[in-house]
Every structure is written in structure tokens, then in C-alpha cells.
Amino acid sequence: MSALTLTPNLSGHDDLYQSLVALHEGLSEEDSLKVWAKLALLLANHIGDRRVIEAAIAAARPAA
Amino acid sequence: MANVAGIPVYKEIGATPAPATDTDSAPVVIVGAGPVGLAMALDLGRRGHAVTVLNRLDFVAHCSKAICFSKRSLDILDRLGAGDAVTDKGVVWNIGKVFWGGDDAPVYQFDMLPVKDQKRPGFVNIQQYYVEDYLLDEVSKLPNVEIRWGHAVEDVTPGPEGVTLDVTAGGQGYRLHAGWLIACDGSRSTVREKMGLDFEGRVFEDNFLIADIRMTHEMPPERWFWFDPPFNPGRSALMHRQPDDVWRLDFQLGWNIDREAAIRPENVEPFVRAMLGEGVAFEREWYSVYTFQCRRMARFVHGRVIFAGDSAHLVSPFGARGCNGGFADIDNLGWKLDLVLRGAADAALIETYNDEAIATADENILNSTRSTDFLTPKSTASRALRDAVLELAGEHAFARPFVNSGRLSTAVSYPTSLLSTPDAETWAGGVPPGSPVLDAPLEDGWLLDALGDDFVLISHGWDGTAPEGLMRLEVSGLAAERLALPEGGATLVRPDQYVAARWQHPTTEAIAAALSRARGALLKGDACLH
CATH class of the missing domain: 3.50.50.60 (FAD/NAD(P)-binding domain)
Structure with a gap:
């Protein structure tokens, strides 16, 4: 069983979605990529469990 | 000459x-x-x-x-x-310091x-x-x-x-x-x-210039590395002190360059002056261009x-x-x-x-491949990730360990070495089989100096008998502590200072068996006949 939570674990999904869209407002694609990367790094550090993060990376990767 | x-x-x-x-x-x-x-x-x-x-x-x-x-x-x-x-x-x-852009304070x-x-x-x-x-x-x-x-x-x-x-x-x-x-x-x-x-392996598509120069310059003896400095925008640079007032400067140049021309003094000197100031006085020691492999x-x-x-x-x-x-x-x-x-x-x-x-x-x-991937990102996304790390590192401690300007060489362990006798007891720290002994002060000298060129049994208050011909070294204090040796324990060390086996309660027979294994006795099918 994956250590990664894949069932709903938040409230206010629409608010969060809007925050993520707003994060990129006015940014070039290059800067947007960097902002995504920063967010991933911040969250990864907060989670702090390499197994969970690797499971998330695997879940995010496009199916071959 | x-x-x-x-x-x-x-x-x-x-x-x-x-x-x-x-x-x-x-x-x-x-x-x-x-x-x-x-x-x-x-x-x-x-x-x-x-x-x-x-x-x-x-x-x-x-x-x-x-x-x-x-x-x-x-x-x-x-x-x-x-x-x-x-x-x-x-x-x-x-100490190594990593700088980013024109900032005087290191990001890592x-x-x-x-x-x-x-x-x-x-x-x-x-x-x-x-x-x-x-x-x-x-x-x-x-x-x-x-x-x-x-x-x-x-x-x-x-x-x-x-x-x-x-x-x-x-x-x-x-x-x-x-x-x-x-x-x-x-x-x-x-x-x-x-x-x-x-x-077999990979060649990385980037050129780096080594400019070893001679000059009088004050700087602490540290390794200084820059990402995207004003004197080499968008690329990296490194500065290292050598004896005799010789300094190693290293500049990333990019891929499509004329390698012959790059090491001509008239092409090297602008890099040096941009880094150290127009008025800097220096002499050429050795100029060279290299690529990674x-x-x-x-x-x-x-x-x-x-x-x-x-x-x-x-x-x-x-x-x-x-x-x-x-x-x-x-x-x-x-x-x-x-x-x-x-x-x-x-x-x-x-x-x-x-x-x-x-x-x-x-x-x-x-390690080298990972450093190179950080130094010279291969895609827009990997460059974005690298720059995200550098930007965050300036502000937040959590991001600094991601900064990779080269992970410098330390001793490599062999956790699966066939010559090691695996631990049979539970150890809290210390130096496990397959890793090099950690140095420590020992009387007026040092533990590593006392090991010599042959197998050694390091013991801490063990009163048993070592196998014949095996050198014995008794330690206490910090040396015993770093090996996590309890009173009565012992560590068998190879001639290259790597641990072969360790015991909290050694016996002469167990030490003899580990010694024989470290000398390769188990490597052949007929080893038991010897």
C-alpha cells in the first residue's frame, strides 16, 4: 500500500485551485515553471518523508 | 621550460x-x-x-x-x-561556499x-x-x-x-x-x-576553462563557487587557492566554442579581469579547456x-x-x-x-553526474528546478542542502564486501564492516597512524588472545567511542584501514575466522580444504 494519501484530504478545493492559478498570473512560462518547482520543493520539505514524496513523483509521472 | x-x-x-x-x-x-x-x-x-x-x-x-x-x-x-x-x-x-548572482553572502x-x-x-x-x-x-x-x-x-x-x-x-x-x-x-x-x-559512459556538452594564475590576493582558504555571477552571466565559476600564490579559476564557457582560441591569453584575461577587477596584476601559470566525461x-x-x-x-x-x-x-x-x-x-x-x-x-x-546535472541543466524544466533551489536557498535554510556545486570526495564504503563479516550484534553507531576507521587522537599521536600496513585488531579492554601474528592495538577514550566499542569489544581492520569485522564480545576463533575471510578464504569453492 502506498504511503501517499490519494483520497480527498482537504477542504476548500475551489479556493486552493484558484490560488494555484493566481500564483502564475503575469508570469512567463519560464517563471511559471520555476514557481511550480519552488512549490514542489516547499511541500516536499514540509512532508519530510522520502517514501511519500517518491510515491507522489511516481503518481505524477505520465503512464508509459 | x-x-x-x-x-x-x-x-x-x-x-x-x-x-x-x-x-x-x-x-x-x-x-x-x-x-x-x-x-x-x-x-x-x-x-x-x-x-x-x-x-x-x-x-x-x-x-x-x-x-x-x-x-x-x-x-x-x-x-x-x-x-x-x-x-x-x-x-x-x-569550508566551501556557494554564491549566486552578485550577492556577497553565500547561499550555501x-x-x-x-x-x-x-x-x-x-x-x-x-x-x-x-x-x-x-x-x-x-x-x-x-x-x-x-x-x-x-x-x-x-x-x-x-x-x-x-x-x-x-x-x-x-x-x-x-x-x-x-x-x-x-x-x-x-x-x-x-x-x-x-x-x-x-x-563506456556519458560526455557532457559543455566546456570549462581552467585559468591557473599567479597573483597576490587575500582570501580565506576556502572553495568558492558561483552560479550566474555578474562576471560570467548565466554560467558558473570556481576559485581555489593553491600554494605559491597560485589560484585556480574555473569558468563555464558553453558548448559551441573554439577550444583552441579559448586558451589564448588574450581570450582568458578578460575572464580573469571581469572576476577580479580591471587593475588586477597576475601571471599565467597554466590555461586549459576541458569537457566532462x-x-x-x-x-x-x-x-x-x-x-x-x-x-x-x-x-x-x-x-x-x-x-x-x-x-x-x-x-x-x-x-x-x-x-x-x-x-x-x-x-x-x-x-x-x-x-x-x-x-x-x-x-x-x-555524484559527479548529479552535480553536472545541477551545474548544466539539460532542459527548461530542469533549469527552472535548479533556479528555484537557488532562489529559495537565499531565503530558506531548508533549500540549501539541495545546492550542488560538486559533492566533494569522501571515503566510499563497501557495505556488501565479500571480505567483511557482517555484524552479529546490534550496534549503535560506530564504524561498520566495509567502512574506513574514523581517526581519533591516540596518546601523543593518531589512531590511523598507529594502524600501519597490515591487519590490526583494535581492542578496548579485551583480555582475550588474538590469533597468532595479528597486530593488536589497545584503545580507549575518543578512539573507542568513535568505533562504538564497549569495554571488552574489538574491531578487525584491513591493511587499507577498512573495518572487516567487529565484536562486542570477541572470541579468538571468531577473529581468526573473520581474518581468514578478509584475506579471501571464502572466495573459492574449495576454501574449506585449506
């Missing part, structure tokens, strides 16, 4: 005449008198073996080349008698000697030719080691009981039969080429031919894992070949050099 091939000369030695007869033989031949070949000759020579070294050139070259010698290399050089000369001449450093810094109270520092910077010179001083004390200068290998014919070399010296050819051949002849190894062996041979042992150093594996320089990796090789091989040559171990022991040296090379290649 430069020789005919245009290579600057540090020390003229002169050609050694070819042997009087056109066939000659030697039990051990080493090809290459660079730092790795000389250290190999010294190790085997100190153990009493007759060693013949062949070197194509008849002088020591005046190029700085390798300049960063790791603590582990200094420990090895200590064992070989050259550690003091190298450390006394060298620039000692432990590291300490290469996190555990203090050890004899040697994290690193010493010194020009390669000094290291070669000091190794030569030690080799010259050994009448059983002969260096043949200006002797070039032309062909290699391996056989089951040895190797035949075709050698030319001063226009005269001769054949040399070697019982064992150790190829320490560098990245363009003639031995490897003549044997038609593979050298991470590659290794599939095997380092081919019958009686053994590869060590750059001939077997190549990495990018941003981790100081080249020459230091080569010293790790000879340190691992020396005692094993010694036992085999003396008939005290089966030749199968040499196969563990293949395993352990490949483990070291793979760790070096892995």
Missing part, C-alpha cells in the same frame, strides 16, 4: 636507457608514473616487492592538473610516508570535516607535480622499485601467467614480461587501447592486467573525485596483490578489488 611535445617541464629527469638485452622480465610492472602509478609503486615497494614502473615521458610535467586532495587521500599518503610533505606544502581547507556552505579531532583536514590544495615529486622522494628510498623514464608501451599481449609488453626506449625496442601489469596510464590509457577494452570500464581486472585511476574511470572535476578516486584504487589493491604475490592468498582476492573499486567508481560517477 618546455619539451618538444610542448608540455611544460616541472622537473627534468632524463631518459632511462633500454635494457642491455632485448627481452626482460619483472614480477610487477606499473604503466604510468603519475600520482596513482607512483602511489601504487610505493605501496607495493614498501611491502618488499620488486616493481618496475614505465613512464612515457622523461620528466615531471609542470601542469597543476589535480589540485584537491581529500582527507582520505591524505590518510593514504600518510600510510605511504608522503602525507606530511603534501600537507605541509599544501593549502589546508574545510559546507564543511568537509564535520567530525573534528582528526589528524588530517577535509582537503589540501596542492599542484599535482608537487604530489608526484614527494611520492618520487619516497620511491627513491626503495632499491626494489625501478622507474624507467622515457619508456613507452607499444603493445600488450596478455597471457594466463602474465603479460608481455612491447616497449620502446630511445628508439630501441624491447620485450618485457610482467607477472602482473597495473595500468595507471590515465584517461587515454595505451594499455586499455591496445587490449581493445571498452570505456563520466565513464568507466565494465571491469577493472582482466586476468593479470589491472586498471587503476583514470585509465579505469573518469568523472567531472567538480567533486575532486579523479585523483582521489585513483588513490582509493591503489589503497584497495596494494595489500591484496601483496598477499597474492607472497602466496598467502588466492588470486581470487584480486576479484574483490574489481568489486570494491567499481563500487567506488560508481559512487563517484553518480
